[in-house]
Amino acid sequence: MKPYSPLEEWTESTDLSFGLYERDGVKYYQVNGQPIASSKESFCETELASMMARPFRPAKQPKILVVGLGIGNIVNAFAEALPQKKASFEILDINSKSFSWFKEHLALDPDTPEKCEFFSERVVDYVKPKSGIYNGIFIDPELWRSYGQDEELTSKPYINYFVNALKMGGLLGVVTERPDKIVVGRMERSGLEVNVERFPSVVGGKRQRTIWLAKKGHYQKSH
Numbered sequence: 229m230k231p232y233s234p235l236e237e238w239t240e241s242t243d244l245s246f247g248l249y250e251r252d253g254v255k256y257y258q259v260n261g262q263p264i265a266s267s268k269e270s271f272c273e274t275e276l277a278s279m280m281a282r283p284f285r286p287a288k289q290p291k292i293l294v295v296g297l298g299i300g301n302i303v304n305a306f307a308e309a310l311p312q313k314k315a316s317f318e319i320l321d322i323n324s325k326s327f328s329w330f331k332e333h334l335a336l337d338p339d340t341p342e343k344c345e346f347f348s349e350r351v352v353d354y355v356k357p358k359s360g361i362y363n364g365i366f367i368d369p370e371l372w373r374s375y376g377q378d379e380e381l382t383s384k385p386y387i388n389y390f391v392n393a394l395k396m397g398g399l400l401g402v403v404t405e406r407p408d409k410i411v412v413g414r415m416e417r418s419g420l421e422v423n424v425e426r427f428p429s430v431v432g433g434k435r436q437r438t439i440w441l442a443k444k445g446h447y448q449k450s451h
Contacts, residue, residue, distance in 0.1 A: 302366050319344060351381065
């Protein structure tokens with residue numbers, strides 16, 4: 229087996245180190261020396277992006293927020309599913325080099341970076357002030373924790389921030405390793421209609437991840 233070839237390496241002022249590597253045509257993303265994502269494990273993100281994009285394909289200017297770039301699978305999948313010229317993708321990422329890495333190594337279409345804006349902030353600071361502006365928001369809570377963040381993206385306050393930032397009928401998409409009935413309950417009480425499914429991370433692979441698709445505005449359960 230060939231060794232990893234380094235493409236990019238960077239250490240933030242917080243001493244959080246990031247690395248982008250390639251082996252046999254597959255790109256790998258590491259945080260503090262630990263692999264957290266690869267370009268070949270894209271099936272869940274592709275499926276979720278397709279489901280999230282479907283209602284907004286007729287829209288002239290769909291707006292999507294992605295929390296955590298990782299290897300860029302989800303952004304590439306959104307760009308393919310929403311090819312409108314005025315589609316826009318905002319990416320929150322702790323790695324301040326993520327935009328240049330995405331543009332240089334990860335974007336599957338050279339036009340995609342032109343539709344992207346990157347921000348290096350905590351979720352609470354960026355999302356809390358927003359109200360009714362996104363068609364879709366994607367989060368990967370486990371990826372965000374791997375960045376050394378103490379923000380629990382599926383806690384009640386954060387779910388409320390995401391719901392408030394969505395337009396009516398907007399979609400919150402989540403990828404996790406396992407389902408969680410407690411989190412489903414929080415989402416439903418926040419006014420989301422939630423669907424949870426299991427998909428392989430690689431087509432035909434044994435390892436499965438959980439896809440959550442939650443729509444704002446259908447109903448709100450009483451506490």
